[in-house]
Amino acid sequence: MNAPTTTASDLPTVVIGAGPIGLAAAAHLAGRGLEPLVLEAGPAAASAVREWGHVRLFSTWAELVDPAAEKLLAPTGWTAPDSAAYPSGADWAERYLQPLADALGDRVRYGATVTGVSRLGRDRVVDADRERQPFTVHLRHTDGRTERLTARAVIDASGTWSTPSPLGGDGLPAPGEHEASARISYRVPDLDDPAVRARYAGRRTAVIGSGASAFTALAQLAALARETPGTHASWIQRRGIGDATFGGGEADQLPARGALGLAAKAAVDDGHADAVTGFRTATVEAEGAQLVLVAEDGRRLEPVDEVIALTGFRPDLSFLSELRLGLDERLQAPVALAPLIDPNQHSCGTVYPHGAKELSHPEQDVYLAGMKSYGRAPTFLALTGYEQVRSIAAALAGDHEAAERVELVFAETGVCGGSGLFDTPDAPDTTQTEESGGCCAAPPTLQIGATAPATTGGC
Template identity: 75%
Template sequence: MNAPTTDQLPVVVIGAGPIGLAAAAHLVERGIEPLVLEAGPAAGSAVRDWSHVRLFSTWGEVVDPAAEKILAPTGWVRPDASAYPTGGDWAEQYLQPLADVLGDRVRYGNTVTGVARAGRDRIVDADRDEQPFTVHIQTADGREERLTARAVIDASGTWAIPSPMGADGLAALGEKRGGGQISYRVPDLKDPAVHARYAGRRTAVIGSGASAFTALAYLADLAEDEPGTHTAWVLRRGISASTYGGGEADQLPARGALGLRAKAAVEAGHVSAVTGFRTQAVERDGDRLALVAEDGRRLDPVDEIIVLTGFRPDLSFLSEVRLGLDERLQAPTALAPLIDPNVHSCGTVYPHGVNELSHPEQGVYLVGMKSYGRAPTFLAMTGYEQVRSITAAIAGDREAAERVELTLPETGVCGGAGLYDDPDAAQSTDGGGCCAAPATLQIGIGAPTTSGGC
């Protein structure tokens, strides 16, 4: 039997989150067979980790058009377009049904451990572009497998690697010994065990994005009912007019309201802001932990620390393919100047596609949050546009691949960061950061545009 030609092989998509499943839907629409590899046990496993957090965007803004097309014949109806889903709603009512429609094209419990050209390590040039990709996986029961693919779309996100609390980008001294008293996620205070962990206790929250706002709001609500509950909000810079986002001027009302809740928590005394504090160490003080800054300041001991300073891409399993990445952002070289938080806010990030997302290794694409590396300006619908363009290119429709089909209306505000962001990571003087919710923002599919927005 003859081996299949490369164009008869499936396109492997890594990750069954919003962008990975959208990529699969676009591939199906193009008549190309996708194979989605998800490390978790269900669709949207990372989204489910923040299932208690409500998105800033409505249902009308978080469903990919190609995905909706393949869902429609099943009788699926998009929930109320004006309602705001939680992460759990998004996973259960959209992502899982979409994965179910894709059926055997989605495999759970499959962790990708390596991607390479068949018979070629990253050094070898000979006939490289003519070879298919080999994708190495480990299954949930520990078995190792090797798959062959015509292209690889990595939509694995950045959720698995939270950034540490150290101001230099590395773990603070003593951080790894903090054990169960240090968390890198927004707490679900409706969980009795989590509620008990923070109730009546002193917590430090490190970070200044929407994730930090969410944690501050949750802990302030807890303080209303549980005496003794207090939060120290640790910021690397000072508080300015843009610290809390756009408030009532924000065209995303839910995001503006969140910033106002954080501001109210400070004004009510439930939260004490500590500014200009760049963490160098965390020290044990009996049963508590104390933060120490680069300038020698030492905060009063706390019972818990919540670190919300962003996330980073895992590039380890891509070591044998030739990626062109910006040395600072770890984003594709052509994309990095468009999203650099030292220069751009979300209002100036231009919609982009295959041209900005291509690498020296033809046929490998990083999409979604992972494509932005450490930049905090990602929007989920931008990810949908990415995979629309990439799948068109894989199908040989270059005209469609290079056509912009995304319009980003101005929100009027670009100051706070999103769930996955830390605006303090940017060194811009205007505060950096941008406009992302846990995964999405208000944008629309429409006519081509020459201006960005968020």
């Protein structure tokens, strides 16, 4: 008697990454009666989130819990956190993402790094019967074993955390950057860690970047400078300082974000940091035990002991090279999505909700979701990712009406995920009350010093 034939519809949908969007994708697939298989390179759920666990999000719990995931968690006795509170990355991982992974059970596999995805028996050149073939997913386990799985569809929600952008102004590592790697960090430092704190205390640090991560690093170094003499930061920006440099400040409808921008401004105003504008790093030179950054225009900054490069992230597309992806040539995001998220025109609050249609590729049933789908654009937020995977799951289930329906409505300014300050004596109280107007109230006024003149060169 012949064994029953396995068809593509019997195979699982492989989800790459057990982060917030990957786990939400699995919850939506399960809710649709489709079998997910989540492959996570790390040893636990949300391994990337845990690496920035010391950083607080701007989003409240209300914007960080996916509805399908909450439904899956309900029978487990899970208790939802206070919807108005702002969690740290560690809170998000421990109080929501790991319980969600646990609820999915053996549908989540850890220590499984995806090294390649293709069509079974078809490289990217072959047309014949291509769409009738299942996907083949190659894995490497932590013990060195390799494995090949087959899948009916693939959702890559692996994010961009593992591939930070270099500090070179041309998008490539600057000459000398690799050689100086022991003194260059590409993450917001955890200054509560004694070893990390000792690395920056009493030293000069260059902070490169103009986003929320750079604000956070500047504010933390300024706080360290108040305690440890000799601590100083040089804030290096590729652009100039304008009205929007520090975010919305007191007028920002997201209090935590506005307070963070004001804290970064105070770091400059109070003399704990100096601002260097229009500086695009060309080379990194060693000068004794210190580093000297040299710009494309020849300017040389005063030597620093450490560099924190917060210049964004980019997608790792290497393991998808045998798939036919349709990506925008600038953002490395899906072609139909790119104009909706272009950071030259959009912030996270002005990105229109989108789904399977905008995330589709020439290779049918392959989707990049979450931060990975945004390529190099920094405007992503969790709610957008949850809407993405809701739509993708509907499309894979054949419910095209639901896939095309928009079920997410943003507040006027949206809710931007990202880094924020922990509770400190001088941080504003962002507790939600009826009087505060909820998430869109203006933050309390922060007193800052007189504006210091920005410098365009080293000091």
